[in-house]
Amino acid sequence: MRVWRTSRQSGKCAAFLAIFMLILSAELVKTASEHDPYYTLGVSRSASQAEIKRAYKRLAREWHPDKNKDPNAEDMFIRISKSYEILSNEERRSNFDRFGQKDENQHFGQSQHHGFRSFHSSFYFDESFFHFPRNRDFSDSKYMLRLAQFNNEVLPDSHKRPYLIKVTSEWCFACIHIEPVWKETVQELEPLGVGIGIVDLGFDRALAKQLGAYRAPSIIGVVNGRVTVFHQAVVREFLRQFVEDLLPQKLVMKITDDNYMAFLENWHVENKPRVLLFDQVPIVPLLYKLTAFAFRDYVRFGFVDQSGTSSTRLLLQFNINTYAPTMLLFKEDTVKPVDIIQARGMKRQMMDEFVSNNKFLQVPRLVSQQLFNELCPVKQFHRRRKYCVLLITGDDPAYLAANKAFLDFASANSKDVLRFAYVYQRQQQPLCQALLQNQGAHSAQVVILERRSQTGKVLYRSVSGGWNGSEEDKYHLHEQLELLQKDPTYLTSDATLPELNNEMAPIFIIRWMNVAYDYMLQIYDDLLYSNWREMMPILSLIFSALFIVFGTVIIQAFSEPGESKPQKPKPKPKEQTRTEDDASSRASTFSRPPKKDFVEVTELTGITYTSNLVKLRPGHINVLLVLTNASKSALLRKFAKEVFSFSGSETLHFSFLNADKHRHWMPSLLRLDRDGAQSQSHSDDEEESSNYMGYVLALNGHKKYFCLFRPVFTGDDGSDSSSDTSFSSDSRRKSRSKSRSSSHSRSRSRSREDGSSSRRGSSRATSIEVHHKLDRLGLWMERLMEGTLPRIRVPAWPTLFDDTAEG
Secondary structure: OHHHHHHHHHHHHHHHHHHHHHHHHHHHHHHHHHOOHHHHHOOOOOOOHHHHHHHHHHHHHHHOOOOOOOOOHHHHHHHHHHHHHHHOOHHHHHHHHHHOOOOOOOOHHHHHHHHHHHHHHHOOOOOOOOOOOOOOOHHHHHHEOOHHHHHHHHHHHOOOOOEEEEEEOOOOOHHHHHHHHHHHHHHHHHHHOOEEEEEEOOOOHHHHHHHOOOOOOEEEEEEOOEEEEOOOOOOHHHHHHHHHHHOOOOOEEEOOOOOHHHHHHOHHHHOOOEEEEEEOOOOOOHHHHHHHHHOOOOOEEEEEEOOOOOOHHHHHHHOOOOOOOEEEEEOOOOOOOOEEEEOOOOOHHHHHHHHHOOOOOOOOEOOOHHHHHHHOOOOOOOOOOOEEEEEEEOOOHHHHHHHHHHHHHHHHOOOOOEEEEEEEOOOOHHHHHHHHOOOOOOOEEEEEEEEOOOOOEEEEEEOOOOEOOOHHHHHHHHHHHHHHHHOHHHOOEEEEOOOOOOOOOOOHHHHHHHHHHHHHHHHHHHHHOOOHHHHHHHHHHHHHHHHHHHHHHHHHHHOOHHHHOOOOOOOOOHHHHHHHHHHHHHHHHHOOOOOOOOOOOEEOOOOOHHHHHHOOOOOOEEEEEEEOOOOHHHHHHHHHHHOHHHOOOOOEEEEEEEOOOOOOHHHHHHHOOOOOHHHHHHHHHHHHHOOOOOOEEEEEOOOOEEEEEOOOOOOOOOOHHHHHHHHHHHHHHHHHHHHHHHOOOOOHHHHHHHHHHHHHHOOOOOHHHHHOOOOOHHHHHHHHHHOOOOOEEOOOOOOOOOHHHHO
């Protein structure tokens, strides 16, 4: 009885084991067929590439998730894409036929476990089945983007290189399927210069909404600030083609024997150097297109196919080696290139350095403010000076000889400290009028200038005699440049230059058409792929406009004829009209924008004397202007303009002292000088005259020393009356000093009253001198910042109030 029961139990176990093995074999057969790319695409193992491609296109259209509403459509679409990726690559197809290997990184010895892995994956025994979050690859962390980073870094940088962004999520199983293809694409495109980014829907949904990606996985392309969604299968070849299609058209021009001379000679029109790439491939490489996109504002690019017969003469003329890619760079000389590189493996860094070192012509033409800022940068204290030698000329044939001579001179005198450029007077009239002082030039003129601030302030000097291109003119200009490098104060004139006109900017109609084309293309793309979330605002706007138009038509149709007549406005009284005009004029006066040249200047009084001078922090300097009540307005305005470029320093403070209120302070300070009796007698003499108007002192309260600026008249005024008046005032001053030395009976107070009354009487005559007293203050401030001014030590600072006078 026991034996029968045991045999019965053994029979049951054998039956269960047989059923389990049957199920296991069925699953293995099913899994093997599902993971067979030939079975997935429905083609035989001897199918050609054309048949495989046709089958893939048919199945991709059928199972695309946007068009097929089947719940398994997305998984089926991914399997179709993976199968095509394997069979479209001959190497991977051969590995699969021989070893059953689908991944290039999988070793051949691991193919024996393929059946177990397939069985394991068919039942989804992985972390996504239990909804555990997948650990993110550490290499992806450097590509993660946030909303602020995208707006501040990626969008501006997209004008120089395209960006490929993947939108993913922690709970996205389809994202795992495209991960191998994404990594291969990143490894291929990132060294070429393509920007890579990853956006997580769970961490930054606002950025995903801005990109128009509402599901994962999605792939986005960004170029010139414009966002484009990738809608094809995630295959490496398609992603590469997607990036190439993002770039603007006509970045690189195909060059042959017939058009190469026109391409090289067109530098004069476009104001750009030319770069030629010689290679054996018939199509332009993506690396070269990306380099051309990055430098499209500076250099024009051309491509020469060496494999064809259309460039034979070109290869012989420049002696091109056909075994390695070659790059030639041309400037004004179309016969001989200025630089050349040749390498079998062209790298992006090598090409960028080659182009960036030669992105300007030898003598470029100033066609925009951006180009002017790069060619003639603003002078910095910690950097070497940069001088711009500018030729103001014309585009007529009469100026060709002078322009050619200026180019030859620039080629022979190229230095780091000098930048040569030219400008057409007809295209840049505001700039030329500011430099020529509103005097039209009948011949070419050369101007040497140095930029001092971003607001347009420059120091310049015109080369006398004009520029005709003769040997005498070249020698004279060379002599002027030598003097300038020895003495930086050689530039005596100053001006504020207006912003340059952008001669290369497209007209309004062209820009409007480009914007409209991009907008229509975006609408077509949204309609094609049914992106209704982004289309809803546009459709709402269209229906609102239609409602307003038809509503207006209906209202006008049913309105009475008398209602549509315009009513005549009632005449206003004259007093009311005058009152409204006055109010509008006052409103326009108060709404004027403030001046740009503004710096905070405080008055040195008994309250601010201790903090601004006596107890000034170490390392801080107080720049003090001495003025009077009569000259306060003019001197403060001139002082603010001269020191405006230095007001950004935190160690400089600016203030003024009213000599009429504190008359004894300047003589007391100069009396503390260590130069002895001579300076004391001079101080007594100056105390009597109190003529310190326009003096500027740099006071170091901690170390107890000061630097002194004495006003020097450098203006050029053509009126004889003013000069005579100044001369008469000088003679009267001398006669007064002689009378004081001869007559000892007069009291000092009486002399001060006479001096003050005479100064008040001649205030109108010295108005021109007051305007020009601070002309050299800017150069003095530069020497102060460089630490080259002589310092006058004092044992202690004098008090601001006169104790003897109070006693």
